[in-house]
Every structure is written in structure tokens, then in C-alpha cells.
Amino acid sequence: MKLSELADKLGLTHAGDGDLEITGVASPDSAGVHDLVFAEGERALDEARTTKAAAVIATGSVAGKPTLISTHPKLTFARAAQVLLGSTTARSGIHPSAVVDPSARVAPDASIGAQCFIGPSVVVGSRTRIGEGCVLLGQATIGSNCVLVARVTVYPGTTIGDRVTVHAGAVLGSDGFGYVRDGKTGEYVKFPQRGRLDIEDDVEIGANATIDRGALDATVIGRGTKIDNLVHVGHNVRIGMNVVIAGQTGVSGSSVIEDGVIVGGQVGIAEHVTIESGAILGAQAGVPSNKVIRGKGVVFWGTPARPIKDYLKELAFLAKLARGKGKRD
Numbered sequence: 001m002k003l004s005e006l007a008d009k010l011g012l013t014h015a016g017d018g019d020l021e022i023t024g025v026a027s028p029d030s031a032g033v034h035d036l037v038f039a040e041g042e043r044a045l046d047e048a049r050t051t052k053a054a055a056v057i058a059t060g061s062v063a064g065k066p067t068l069i070s071t072h073p074k075l076t077f078a079r080a081a082q083v084l085l086g087s088t089t090a091r092s093g094i095h096p097s098a099v100v101d102p103s104a105r106v107a108p109d110a111s112i113g114a115q116c117f118i119g120p121s122v123v124v125g126s127r128t129r130i131g132e133g134c135v136l137l138g139q140a141t142i143g144s145n146c147v148l149v150a151r152v153t154v155y156p157g158t159t160i161g162d163r164v165t166v167h168a169g170a171v172l173g174s175d176g177f178g179y180v181r182d183g184k185t186g187e188y189v190k191f192p193q194r195g196r197l198d199i200e201d202d203v204e205i206g207a208n209a210t211i212d213r214g215a216l217d218a219t220v221i222g223r224g225t226k227i228d229n230l231v232h233v234g235h236n237v238r239i240g241m242n243v244v245i246a247g248q249t250g251v252s253g254s255s256v257i258e259d260g261v262i263v264g265g266q267v268g269i270a271e272h273v274t275i276e277s278g279a280i281l282g283a284q285a286g287v288p289s290n291k292v293i294r295g296k297g298v299v300f301w302g303t304p305a306r307p308i309k310d311y312l313k314e315l316a317f318l319a320k321l322a323r324g325k326g327k328r329d
Contacts, residue, residue: 001021001022001083001084002022003017003018003020003022004018006036006068006080007068010070010076010079010080010083012070013069014055014069015061015069018066020066022035022036023084025077025080026053028050028051028053031051032052033054035052037051037055037057038056039057039058039062040073045058049062049063054066055067057073058070091111092108092127093111093112094106094112097114098112098114098117101118101119101120101121104122105124106118106124107125107126110130111129112130113129113131113134114133115133116135117135117136119135119137119140120138120139121138122136122139122140123142125145127144128143128144128148131150131151134150134151134154135153137155137156139156139157140154140155140159140173143161143162144163146162146164149165149167150168151168151169152167152168153174154172155171155172155174155197155213156173158173158196158198159196160172161199161200161223163202164199164201164203165203165205166204166205167209168208169207169208170208170209172211173196173197173212175193176215176219176235178190178253179191195218196214196219197211198218198219198220199211199221200221200223200224201223202223202224203221203222203225203226204226205227206231207229208230209228209229209232209233210233211233212234212237219235219238222239222240222259224241224242225239228246230247231245231248232249232250234271235253236253236254237251237252237254237256239257240257240258240277241259242259243259243260243262243263244262244263245267246265247265248265249264249267249268250268252269253271253272256274256275258275258276260278261276261278261279262279262280262281264280264285265284266283267283267285267286267287268303269281269287270286270287270291271289272289272290273287273290273291274293275287276292276293276295280298280299280300282299285302285305286302287305
């Protein structure tokens, strides 16, 4: 689209040729003559002046380059990418190799890829794209403008909101890991897994992530939450809005992660834990059962997780002890 049109959509002003056609986004090194780049800092501005890119996002006009003027160029760049990608119309229709149950309701402008299975009473919303090899089992509901990339499996009782992206290999709504032990025989008897999974709007779920349905009630993923690859979310977990969870994290059953929490990679969260709003769990932190983590903006580290300032004090104390022992030896 034209630079002036993009500026209007983003609520920004522009400097330079507003009729310039913009077709994509790129880094300064790889940008072509119709790409958009962003610049934050003097070094980035110097690169922007020499790049082949059509236009630059910066905090002020860039000499010799049409410019979108923004107080947060990187954030604007991300939003511009969404606008430009969203302006491309995906092909609608059902691939001949897909199997769609007659009772399923697929929007006319939705897209169903090759070798998909769409089960009984499944609902697929407007402009949603179901990629190759996806399996949507009975009574699953997918909202509008969603993308299931490829080989995603959605179990019955799963509801997905609007503008949700699910990457390849994710499994949504599978049974939770819940068993009751018979003390006499040692046998483990499966506890009923009859609940549902509710995924709200604007969520993104990474490749090969797994999210379990509730046992008797619901597992809930709040609006705007972003879940990385290879994350496991157990049954009855409730995750709030705008939470970020990095790869290889595990969240055990019946835990609560409130709004705005940041969870680093390889974090382990045991059952019945509460992470209160705005807390930050550093990589490889471990949270024991029934623990409450609170402190907006506070970074927690280690196992058991504690504020990083306490963790670093403990490390310093241990190092001091080790040096003292070394001198005695």
C-alpha cells in the first residue's frame, strides 16, 4: 500500500513521498526497494540512510528517505508488518483432499487445506485458515481471522477466539495428566477429563505446544497471551491476559498465572501455584506446589524461585565461603 495509507492506518504522520508503494518489511541489510525498515539509535539511523529500503520508521525525519514518524519505531514496525501481511487476501475454499463432516459449519471465506479432517459440529469462522493436515475433532469452535499453520490437533470442547495463531504440531484440549492412586493395589485410576479448553482472542501458540483441557471445568488462556514452542500447560490452569511464556516451560494443573506475567524458558511451575500480576520468572526458575509469587516487575530466579536480589546475595555468600575454605585447605 502507499506510505500515506500505511501512516493513516497506524495513526502516524509521514515525511517524504506519500505515494511510495510499500509491499513488505525487512532488515536494513536485506531490504529491497519496496520494503520498510525501522531505526532506533544513531547507528541504526546511519544504516537507514544507506539502505535500499523504500522508507524508514524513526522518531524524526531521515534525510534522503521517506519516513514514518513514531515515538516507538520497533513497535510501529511490528504493527506495520501486521497491516501489510493482513492486506494480502488468502485463498478461500476447501481442498479436494480434505474431509469435512456434513454437520460442520465452515465460513464461505475460510480456507481448509489439504488432508485436513473437520469433524461433526465443528465451527470455522470467517477468513480463518486451517493449514495442511490439521485435525479438528467434534464440536471444536474456531473464531474468525485465525491461522492454524499445519498438523494442529484440536480436541472436542475446545473454543478458540478471533485472530488466534497456532503453529505446526500444537495439540489443544488433550486430556490432562490426572490419576487417583488405589492405596491397596498401587493401581492408578484415571480421573475424568471431561472439561474444556477456552482460548481467548489474539493469542499465539508455538509449534509443538500442548495445552490440556480442564478435568471437570475449563483451562483458560487469556486474551493477548503468547506461548512459545514446546510449552506444556496442564489441566485447569488459568492464564490471564498478555502473558508471555518462553519455550520448554511446564505449568502443572490448577495453577493460575495472572495478567502481564513474563515466564522465561525452561521454567517449572508445580500444581496449585499462583503467579500474581506483573511478576517475572527468570529462565529455569522452579516454583513449588501451592506457592504464591507476588511482586509486579520483580524478577524471580532459582529453585525455589525467589527475588533475584536475594538469589544473588546467596550466590555471593556461597562464593565467599568457598574462597575461605580454599584458603584453609
